[in-house]
Structure formats: structure tokens, C-alpha cells
Amino acid sequence: MKKLLAALAMGASFAMATPAVHAATPKDTLVEAWHMDDIISLDPAEMYELSTYEVNGNVYDTLVAINPHNTGDILKKAALSWTVSDDGKTFTFKLRPGQKFASGNPLTAADVVYSYQRLTALNLAPAFLIQDFGITTDNMNTTLKAVDDLTFQMTVDQAYAPSFVINKLCATNFAVIDSVTVKSHEGKKADGTNDWGNGWLKTASAGSGPFKIDEWKPNESISMSVNPNYWGPKPKLKRVFYRHIAEEASQRLLLEKGDVDIARNLSADQLDGVRKAGGGFKFPGTAQNTNLYFGMNTKNQYLAKPEVREALRYLIDYQGLAKTALREGWIINQTFLPNGVLGYVDSNPYKLDYAKAKALLAKAGYPDGFPLTVNVASTEQSRMDIAQSMQQTFAKVGIKLQILASDQKTVITTYRARKHDLALLTWGIDYFDPNTNMAFVVNKDNSDDPKTGKPLAWRNGWQNEEFNKQANDLLFVTDTAKRKAGYQAMIKAWQPVSPFAMMFQQNWVAAVSPKVHNFFIGPSNEMTQYDTVYK
Amino acid sequence: MSKPALASASAVATPSAESGAHYLQVVRRLLLAGGGLFFSLAVTFFGLLVITFVIGRLMPIDPVLSAVGDRASKATYDQVKEAMGLNLPVWHQFARYAWNVIHGDFGTSIQTARPVMEDLLRVFPATAEMATVAIIIGIVLGIPLGVWAAVYRNSVLDQTMRVVGLIGYSVPIFWLGIMGLLVFYLQLEWVGGPGRLDVFFDGEVPTVTGFILIDSIIAGDWDVFQNAFGHIILPACLLGYYSLAYISRMTRSLMLEQLNQEYLITARVKGMSERRVIWRHAFGNIQVALITVCALAFANILEGSVLTETVFAWPGIGRYITTALGAADMNAVLGGTIVVGTVYVGLNLLTDVLYRVVDPRAK
Numbered sequence: 001m002k003k004l005l006a007a008l009a010m011g012a013s014f015a016m017a018t019p020a021v022h023a024a025t026p027k028d029t030l031v032e033a034w035h036m037d038d039i040i041s042l043d044p045a046e047m048y049e050l051s052t053y054e055v056n057g058n059v060y061d062t063l064v065a066i067n068p069h070n071t072g073d074i075l076k077k078a079a080l081s082w083t084v085s086d087d088g089k090t091f092t093f094k095l096r097p098g099q100k101f102a103s104g105n106p107l108t109a110a111d112v113v114y115s116y117q118r119l120t121a122l123n124l125a126p127a128f129l130i131q132d133f134g135i136t137t138d139n140m141n142t143t144l145k146a147v148d149d150l151t152f153q154m155t156v157d158q159a160y161a162p163s164f165v166i167n168k169l170c171a172t173n174f175a176v177i178d179s180v181t182v183k184s185h186e187g188k189k190a191d192g193t194n195d196w197g198n199g200w201l202k203t204a205s206a207g208s209g210p211f212k213i214d215e216w217k218p219n220e221s222i223s224m225s226v227n228p229n230y231w232g233p234k235p236k237l238k239r240v241f242y243r244h245i246a247e248e249a250s251q252r253l254l255l256e257k258g259d260v261d262i263a264r265n266l267s268a269d270q271l272d273g274v275r276k277a278g279g280g281f282k283f284p285g286t287a288q289n290t291n292l293y294f295g296m297n298t299k300n301q302y303l304a305k306p307e308v309r310e311a312l313r314y315l316i317d318y319q320g321l322a323k324t325a326l327r328e329g330w331i332i333n334q335t336f337l338p339n340g341v342l343g344y345v346d347s348n349p350y351k352l353d354y355a356k357a358k359a360l361l362a363k364a365g366y367p368d369g370f371p372l373t374v375n376v377a378s379t380e381q382s383r384m385d386i387a388q389s390m391q392q393t394f395a396k397v398g399i400k401l402q403i404l405a406s407d408q409k410t411v412i413t414t415y416r417a418r419k420h421d422l423a424l425l426t427w428g429i430d431y432f433d434p435n436t437n438m439a440f441v442v443n444k445d446n447s448d449d450p451k452t453g454k455p456l457a458w459r460n461g462w463q464n465e466e467f468n469k470q471a472n473d474l475l476f477v478t479d480t481a482k483r484k485a486g487y488q489a490m491i492k493a494w495q496p497v498s499p500f501a502m503m504f505q506q507n508w509v510a511a512v513s514p515k516v517h518n519f520f521i522g523p524s525n526e527m528t529q530y531d532t533v534y535k
Numbered sequence: 536m537s538k539p540a541l542a543s544a545s546a547v548a549t550p551s552a553e554s555g556a557h558y559l560q561v562v563r564r565l566l567l568a569g570g571g572l573f574f575s576l577a578v579t580f581f582g583l584l585v586i587t588f589v590i591g592r593l594m595p596i597d598p599v600l601s602a603v604g605d606r607a608s609k610a611t612y613d614q615v616k617e618a619m620g621l622n623l624p625v626w627h628q629f630a631r632y633a634w635n636v637i638h639g640d641f642g643t644s645i646q647t648a649r650p651v652m653e654d655l656l657r658v659f660p661a662t663a664e665m666a667t668v669a670i671i672i673g674i675v676l677g678i679p680l681g682v683w684a685a686v687y688r689n690s691v692l693d694q695t696m697r698v699v700g701l702i703g704y705s706v707p708i709f710w711l712g713i714m715g716l717l718v719f720y721l722q723l724e725w726v727g728g729p730g731r732l733d734v735f736f737d738g739e740v741p742t743v744t745g746f747i748l749i750d751s752i753i754a755g756d757w758d759v760f761q762n763a764f765g766h767i768i769l770p771a772c773l774l775g776y777y778s779l780a781y782i783s784r785m786t787r788s789l790m791l792e793q794l795n796q797e798y799l800i801t802a803r804v805k806g807m808s809e810r811r812v813i814w815r816h817a818f819g820n821i822q823v824a825l826i827t828v829c830a831l832a833f834a835n836i837l838e839g840s841v842l843t844e845t846v847f848a849w850p851g852i853g854r855y856i857t858t859a860l861g862a863a864d865m866n867a868v869l870g871g872t873i874v875v876g877t878v879y880v881g882l883n884l885l886t887d888v889l890y891r892v893v894d895p896r897a898k
Contacts, residue, residue: 031734037858040602041648048604124615128608190618202648218647218654219858220850221737241734245848249713250729253721259728379861407861409596412605416597430606453609 024258027535028238030516033245033260037219043201044175045118048125050428050525053172055222057526058240060175060207063093063112063152064166066432068520068527071340074166078107078176078208079152082166088159088478091166095150100229101178102205102212109146114179116144116154118196126173128453129431133157133165163342163480167433172526178206210235210531219244224530236534252511255281261513261535268328274511285328285509286521289338290428291437292330292386292504294374298461300421302370306497311360312422313501314353315393325385326504333505335491336440336498340523342480343434343487349495358397369398374422375414378405383424386503415459418448426506427456432524434487438471440500441490460499467494576880583876584636587869588629596863602645632869641870646862651870654855659874660745661731662844662851665771666836668748672775673782673836674829680779681786685794686813688787696783703780708773712846715769727766729848736762770847774840778832785828786821793817822893830886838875 025031036051044056063079079093099107117140119130134157135143145153156165168174185200205213210232211224222242226235243260245251251263252270256277266274274281296303296312303309318332337344361367372394376387387403394401401422406414415423430436443457443464444450450458457463470490477483495502508521515535522528591598599616607615616622620631635642641651684693719726727733731747740747740754748767751760793799794817802812841853852871859867 025734029734037646040646048606123611125602125604125607125611127611128606131608215738217657217850218644218649219854223737241737243730243734243848245729246854247713247729247846247848250716250846250848253713253716254728257721257728259733406595409601409861409863410594412600413595413597416600416605451609 025261025535026239028236029241030237030239030262030530030533030535031241031243031260032262032264033251033254034242034264035246036222036242036244037246039216039218039222041202042205042213042216043124043198044115044173044177045122045126045196046124046198046202047173053525054522054528055213055224055242056172056175056205056207057209057522057528058211058224058530059205059209059213059227060172060177061099061107061209062170062172062174062176063095064170066167066170066524066527068522068524068529071432071523072342074170078112084162088162089157090153090155091162092147093152093154095152096231097150099208099231101181101208102227102229103178103181104229105178105180107176107178107208108149109152110149111179112152112176113144113146114182115175115177116140118177118182118198119173120144122196122198124198126171126430129168129171129173133160133168158476159478160475161477161480161483163483164433164435164475167342168431168435171431176208177201178208181206210529211240214239230531232531235531237530240530255511255513258513261516262519263511264508266509266511271328271509271511280514282512282514282516282519283509284512284519284521285507286523287331287339288428288506288508289341289432289524290426290506291333291336291338291502292383292424292426292506293500293502294390294422294424295415295420295456295460296422296499296501297418297420297459298499299418300372302364302366302372303421303499305364307360307364308366309499309501310496311357311364311397312394312399313350314357314360315390315397315399316350316501316503317352317389317393318348318503319351321386321389322504325382325389328509329382329507330504331507332503334495334502336437336494336500336502337434337487337491338429338505338523341429341432341434341437343484343491345488345491347492347495350501352393354393354396361397367398369394369400371400371402372421373402373404374424375404375406375411375420376424377408377411379407387424416454418459418461423459429524434483435471435475440498441467441494442471444468457499462499464497572884579876579880580873583873584633584869585629587865587872588632591863591865591868592625594860594863598645598863598865601863636869636873641873642866644859644867644870645864646859646867651866654867655852655870655874656745658850658852658855658871661849662837662840662853664746664748665767665774665843665849665851666833666840668767668771669774669836670778670829670833672772673778673832676775677779677782678786678825681783682790682813682818684783685787685790688791693787696787700780700784703777707842708777709842709846711773711776712770712843715773716846719769726769727762729846731763731766731849732759733762733766770843770849774836774843778836781832781835782825782828786825789821789824789828790817793820823890826886826889826893830882834879834882837878 038049039052040049041047042052042056044060047053047056061077063077065075065077067073067075078095078099080096082091082093084091095107095109101107116130119127120135120140121137143155147153182197182201185197187195187199189195203216210227210230212227214223214225216222221244224240226238245254248265248267248270252266252274254260255263256274256279271283296309298304322330322332332348333339334348334350335344361369374387374390376383378384384405391401391403411423411425414420415425439455439457441457443455443462444452446458446461446463474483474486477486510521512519517534518532599612599619599621602619603611603615620628639652643649644651644654647654680696684696687693716728720728736759739759740750740756743750743753747763748760751763799812799817802816838853840851841857843849844851844854852874856868856871859871
């Protein structure tokens, strides 16, 4: 028995006496804990996931970019200046001389042409951004031109508002790619056609931004290091290391222990915990370009009536939710534009009002309510909280709301098939211009198999020719102030008739080690920049 | 379950003479056994292939959306749908998939943009390494404790083991993981935090086996070994604890069954020492059953480690398959499931082999 005891003791000591090797994060390396399992490709012509935008926003330069600190302002990046032709269709960009890619290759107008052409020709998720300018594989050799090494010219199909074109070109999908490097990695797609280096660039980088990607381990980590050829001031950090930490409690532990410098996904309760524990942590936060809303399918007999939809907008406990379940993460915004985008107006006319809702339901002919379902992603606790709150407030006027919880992708599949009653979802902008959210407004083909895609208005079976026209007209208003006023008026007219209940705008708060300086969360993912961050 | 007294101690029957006919018979039996094994493997894999494929079709998620996102134009959507072969008839899709799998091609993962095989070679060793350390802890501690609890049944130790086992069965590993990190990582600083290595050591040793502990030994980098050990020990102890709970309870009940047998009284009457009675005879007779218990415990750890992997940010196969399911990344789900299925089949084979080693009658 003594030997047995000894063996047990040895086993236990083997298990417990573990070495404690703690290497604090190195001074020249920023380590972040982050949910980044959405990244599926690093190619700017393919990426459409939020985390990828942040990474590539630091790896690539676009010609122009939105100023993260003042979103009405355009920064000059790869381009130093631009002019618009008299007919309003040709945009000529003068490039910044002396720029080099991380590979050492010079950045010329030929690289811009190649980048824009591959965005068009690959025809992947973000291709519509450039195709909407009327640029196609058939005409891209004439519409996208390198006039000389430092002059790039793009011709669009109509005389759009210059603000619209320039705002759109700020999207990271318009990144300037090192054509020499990418061409050397071109291969064949399954159908035998040129893959424009997509197979290689999915997991690599070829940019001229302040950083370059060293390695991406899916669902595990991304390592970026300084691009020695960057044209701007040299970043103070040598390396930025993202770690995918799915569990938020683990993020907090790593932060408090000093094994990460920034925890990006802490809940309100965890942020409170870190605050109370002291330690000098900082909590920068910025409103994001994502709206939280529910869509109301007008193919449902009840929701077809505008009074019912208006009633439901009065049955949301906006204030209560903002103070409890959505604390820190979401702020009230009842418009279809995030605050910060051109055309946004502070218009929040709805609040929880049972009397008004009841009157509207009676007017619609349903004084005793009716049954409804709501599709919601169960993976997001805050959305389940909203759905449950809706269930309670709806019940007060006789509407029996059944919650259909599933994962996010199932909700979207149902939504796109128009098989929902209500669908609780978020929507982030594609580029920093109000036209991006015309998805809430425009529906040109309401048939079941539409030729014009499936904008959000289509998904809810809602079509209004007057709004279709207004949205189209605003695309061509060259005076930016007039264009802004046009969208502001549209928001107010749209709010009471739309098939949406716009509720909240995302607010992102990170917990940051006191050692880190200058960290700022951009209002859009690509605007979170690391070139001026230091420890 | 039990077998006649002292059977394990009896000599293995040796063939009296190996005639040519007998030799042929043995070869024939071996061939038959091999053929049977191959057939059962083929049926198992085919079943796995069909079931995972059907699940993929039944899931109410559009895999094209996973690839192109929610905003793509109709032209883009149609192009990608065609490239993924989703416009073909279902039987054609299955035939194409099965053909590729037979040729070792699981396709490309939507989520990681890499061949599924490459992903599996990265994530499987991570889980296998953790599970192996865990099962070693589970066996080394679980079996002696189970035997001890049986021998001293209803003693304080037995009762304690019962409570420990009960906690192992009932407390969510998720909670225990966070508590473990709070105590051993944050407060006591005995172990490393979530992840396989500190950032400082990331990429320090070249990947050979995918087991960082082994790769660091191969590279002769003891700092990395020490750091990796500091990171693996807590999740492995937790998983080991859960298998310890199972193994010790099973060992206890198997032992109790033996300890009540009359052959042990005979052995004692013949003057055999108590230690020999317990370890050689009673324990000797539960070894075959214990092999199954341990193999099952190991398989459970391998496939059930997804929560541990989440808490400890462990890039393993459990999380890989779960994330892939949520994204309708069916190539990854199918590839991952086939690997887990293969491990099960492999463990079954190993168990069979071990039976033959431990139990002379099975030879």
C-alpha cells in the first residue's frame, strides 16, 4: 500500500508541479485577443468579413481613405490628388511618387489597373462594388487605364455624384495590390480560367500599407509585421499579433494577466469587472457602422398592413434594452444610416407606447392581436435578450410572438428565402456612403426570383417606386450638401412606412492595457489602424 | 466478464506440431479476418460518408452564402454555386465527393481557404496531444484509485472517490475550465494561459509531428517544451479528471465483481499474499474490460473536447468541426468527421490487438 501511495503521490506531483513560464508580451509586439473566426480569405477582391477588413486595412493602401477621426474627411493614401472630367464620368488620380510594396516593387498605375481589373473579373463577393460603376470584364481594358506610371484613370458609366465614387473607392476591396508579385502566383481555377492569383492571395498579402501579413492560422492567430518599405512614418510596433480567443472570460483572464495587451470582445459585465479590479486599464469605444433591426415580411397577412408595422415599432423597449441587455454594446438609432455616414440625421421618433400600438392595431382591424414568429441567432445572447423583451411587450397587446432560435446563417438563409415573419439581424455598411444602405429602401424587382439581387427591402417583400426613384436621383446630386439633405429627408419619410424596425447602432468598447498608447477603434473595421500605436 | 480462476496464469496452449495443412488453415483464417476487417472498414466509411453528406444537405444553411456572403450579386452567387458543384443533381454531387475522398481529396474548406487535409493535419495533432496527456493522467490515477476504492469499499477513500467521480460527471467542464484558469493561471501562476504557447514562443520550433511537446524535443528547444507543457497541463488535467472519474468508477465496479468470486478465496486459502490476490488475480481478470473502458474514455476525450478547446483557445479538431458546421462548410465537416470516425475504427482495432495480448484465449 505504501508503494501505491507513493505512486499516487508521484502522479499527483507530475500533474500539479507544472513549470510556470511566463513571457510577458514583448515591448515591440502588440498582442490582441479577438473573435476573428469570420476570416475566410485575405484576398481584398474576395474578402467580405469584418475582421479581414481590419487586417487588410493595415496591410494595403487604397487610393483614398476615410479619415477615422472625422468621417466626413477623405485622406490621400496611394493617390495624392484627383480630378473629375467635365462629363463627370472620368476620374483621374495622380499617384504618390516613390511608393513601394512590401516586396520592394514600386507601386505604379499599372498596379491599380491590375487590382481593379481582378476585383471585376474574379466576380467574387465584393465584385459588385466596382461592377455597379458599369465596369465589366468586357470593358475593363478601356475603362481602367494607366495613363503613365503615376496616373490612373477610371471611367464610370454615368455621371455619379463625385462624393459617391470617391467614398466607395475608400473601401478596402479597392486595395492596391502588388501586381508583379501576384502575377507570379497566378494559377488556374477549376474551370481552367486564370485565377488572378486568388489561390495564393487567399492566405498571403501583397500590399504597400504599414504592415504585412506573416502568417494566418485560421481560427487561431494572425501575425503582422512592419512593412519596411512603407511610405509614411515608420510604425513604432514591429509586430501585431491577433489571437482568436472565442471565450470572452478567457480574453479577460489573458488581459489581466498581461498575456494580451487588448481584449476586444468583453461583455458589459466583464468590462465592469476589469474596471472594478483597477490596474489602470483603458476602455476606448467608438460607434460602429452596424445597425441592429428587425425586418417585417409584408408577405405575412398581418405585416402587410402599414399600421401593424408602425404598431410594432412602438412595442420595442428601446430605452430599457439600451440600459440593460445592450449596455455598452449598442446605442439607440432608428434610422437606416449609422451616425457618421453622410446623410445621417438624429431622428429617433419611437419609444415603447402601448396605447399608440393598440390604437394602430385596432385601426388595422386586429384589436386582439395575432400570432407571429421571429427568427433570431441564438449564438448572440444580446439578440436573444431583445427577442425575449419583444415577446413580453408584444404580449401586452395580444401579439403572441414565438422565438425561432437558430444559428446566424440559418436565419439569413430563411430571410433570403422570404420565409420569415420577423427576422432580427444586423447590417453593416459596405462602403462609407449612404447609397450602401439603400438596401433598406430600394427594390426594383419584387418577383420571387429577382434579377436585381435580394436587397433587404426585397427580403421583406416591400416595394415603393417613389423611394426607388429618390434613391436613384440622389446618386447623381453633385452638390454634397444637397445630397446629404436629400438622404436626411428620405430617412424621415421612410421611417413610418418601411418594413423595418431600426433599433440600435453598434458601439465597440475594448479593454486596453495601460502600457498601450494611441489605440483607437475605428468606426469601421478597416479604420482601426496600428501605425501610430506604441507600448 | 469474469473467467475461470487463474485462467490468465495458465500456460498458453502451444500447437503440438505445425503441419502444412494447419499452416494453410492459419493463413486462410488470417486472410478471411483481413478481408472481413477491410469489408467492415469500408462499410463504416461508406456509412460515415453517406450520413455526413445527407446531414449537409438537410441543414437549412445555404453553403454558397457562406462562401460569397450576403451581399454578392446574383451573377457572383450563380458563378460560385456552379464552381461548388451545387447545381448538379444530388447523386452526382455525392458520387463526385466520394470519388475525391477515395483519392485523398477532401476538397477545400470555405472557412480557411485551404485544403481540408492541410487543416486536419494542423488541428488533429493539437487535440490528439491534449487527449493523450489527458488519458495518461486518467489511467495512471484512475485505475489505482478504482482498485483501491474497491478493496477498501465504503471506506473514507471510497466515499471521497465517489464524490470526486460525481463532480466529474456533473460539473460542466466549461465552468471548471474557467475556475481552473482563475486559480492556477491567474492567482497561483502555476500554468500558462489559454493557447498552446506564449506568443513569445510562437513559431519557434518547426512542425514535424504537430505535437508541440514532441516537436520541441526533436528541435532540442527545452524552453518551448517547458512553455508548451505549462499550457497543456491544465486542459489535459481537466479532461483527464473527467476520464479519471469514469475510469475509476468502472475499475471499482469491475473489481468488486471479481473480489466477490470464490477463486479469490481459494487463492487466499492457498496462502497467496493479499497484494498478489488483488493485483495478479482480481486485477488480471479485469484487464480486458479495462482496455475497452480506457479506449472509450480516450475516444470521448477526442470527440468531446470542443468546450475545453473553446475555453483554452485550443485550435483542435472539436472546434474545427463545430465552427465548420455553423458555417455550412461541409467539406470541413465531412473531412473532420471521417478523421474522428477513423480514430474510432483505429481504437477498435487497437483494442482487439490488446485483447489478444492480455487474454490468452483470444489468441
